[in-house]
Amino acid sequence: MSGYEKTVLLTGATGFIGGRLLLRLLDQGIKVRCLVRSAKKFEAMFPGLDGVEVMEGDPARGSGLSEAMQGVEVAYYLIHSMGSARQKGRGFIEQDRKAAENFRIAGEKAGIERVIYLSGLGEHQKELSKHLSSRQEVGKILASGSIRTTELRAGVIIGSGGAGFEIIRYLVERLPLMIAPMWVNTRCQPIAVSNVMDYLLGCLTTPETAGRILEICGPEVLSYRELILCYANIRRLKRAILSVPVLTPKLSAYWVQLITPVPNGVVRPLIEGLKNEVVCRDNSIRELIPVELIPMKEAICTALTEVEKGPGGIPSRQSCFLHSLT
Numbered sequence: 001m002s003g004y005e006k007t008v009l010l011t012g013a014t015g016f017i018g019g020r021l022l023l024r025l026l027d028q029g030i031k032v033r034c035l036v037r038s039a040k041k042f043e044a045m046f047p048g049l050d051g052v053e054v055m056e057g058d059p060a061r062g063s064g065l066s067e068a069m070q071g072v073e074v075a076y077y078l079i080h081s082m083g084s085a086r087q088k089g090r091g092f093i094e095q096d097r098k099a100a101e102n103f104r105i106a107g108e109k110a111g112i113e114r115v116i117y118l119s120g121l122g123e124h125q126k127e128l129s130k131h132l133s134s135r136q137e138v139g140k141i142l143a144s145g146s147i148r149t150t151e152l153r154a155g156v157i158i159g160s161g162g163a164g165f166e167i168i169r170y171l172v173e174r175l176p177l178m179i180a181p182m183w184v185n186t187r188c189q190p191i192a193v194s195n196v197m198d199y200l201l202g203c204l205t206t207p208e209t210a211g212r213i214l215e216i217c218g219p220e221v222l223s224y225r226e227l228i229l230c231y232a233n234i235r236r237l238k239r240a241i242l243s244v245p246v247l248t249p250k251l252s253a254y255w256v257q258l259i260t261p262v263p264n265g266v267v268r269p270l271i272e273g274l275k276n277e278v279v280c281r282d283n284s285i286r287e288l289i290p291v292e293l294i295p296m297k298e299a300i301c302t303a304l305t306e307v308e309k310g311p312g313g314i315p316s317r318q319s320c321f322l323h324s325l326t
């Protein structure tokens with residue numbers, strides 16, 4: 001049990017990160033109020049889930065916020081508009097900017113004290129992709145008023161249902177030979193989704209994380225090429241990657257869209273972001289919230305086991321060779 005007794009507000013409960021966090025919060029005996037765009041979608045995802053309040057609203061439109069924030073001190077901000085069918089022609093950058101502004105303004109009025117936001121890693125000096133700079137801009141907007149904001153920055157998150165992991169999974173499962181652009185050589189530092197949960201939860205009871213930007217990563221730094229081949233190795237699939245300088249991010253995004261079921265609006269900005277190294281430069285989080293970091297191979301195996309339980313999974317548990325962990 002966490003010892004946190006107030007109700008927390010959770011946004012993004014119908015998403016990859018928010019849905020998992022919801023279950024972890026409830027498991028810790030924490031009272032949760034979810035702000036979702038569709039209560040019907042939420043009910044379909046969590047049928048008969050007890051101990052949770054569900055309210056409808058939309059930060060991008062500014063609806064439902066003040067009601068959902070009543071009596072709340074801490075809110076989790078786990079939403080983004082990439083790939084959203086409701087963008088209605090407006091780009092995700094503008095939509096995410098508006099949502100963050102509305103959320104901060106409503107939060108200040110309602111007396112919210114803290115916001116915990118999961119953002120994207122990326123080097124500050126170099127030119128960031130539109131997606132990564134939008135994620136970091138949202139952090140700035142949330143923190144620009146009186147609410148003490150914790151911005152956790154992560155790179156690739158390994159977990160079934162996560163966009164980055166699913167792209168890798170479908171590419172490796174379906175393509176014996178990958179023709180890839182030079183980004184396959186960019187370095188990344190993937191983190192297991194359950195470690196992300198540890199940190200998101202840990203922020204709630206660690207006041208020293210308030211008002212800070214903290215980077216979160218797993219224990220290994222490797223290139224995307226190594227990550228893809230590591231997945232293939234765990235699945236005992238013989239795979240080869242040929243990197244060619246002529247393949248533009250736009251072209252490779254089209255190609256990834258053909259192979260994977262990840263929505264187009266998500267693939268494009270993610271592929272564009274692969275040029276940016278996503279490696280932790282600052283490990284202060286490890287002292288603030290000490291957690292046992294899960295090795296990447298173990299994280300991939302856990303994700304594959306979850307895939308097997310879900311609908312439409314490709315690998316079976318037997319095909320995830322745990323002995324390849326050694």
Ligand SMILES: NC(=O)c1ccc[n+]([C@@H]2O[C@H](COP(=O)([O-])OP(=O)(O)OC[C@H]3O[C@@H](n4cnc5c(N)ncnc54)[C@H](OP(=O)(O)O)[C@@H]3O)[C@@H](O)[C@H]2O)c1
Binds near residue numbers: 037061156163
């Ligand atoms: N997945 C990763 O590998 C990864 C890596 C680093 C950082 N992150 C960060 O983690 C956070 C959560 O990402 P995710 O992977 O969980 O995304 P996701 O699975 O695509 O879920 C996005 C969530 O945002 C909600 N949403 C979008 N627009 C909204 C709006 N206007 N009002 C209310 N809800 C809205 C969606 O609700 P609907 O169901 O109504 O569409 C959904 O619940 C993001 O900030 C992301 O940048 C993720």
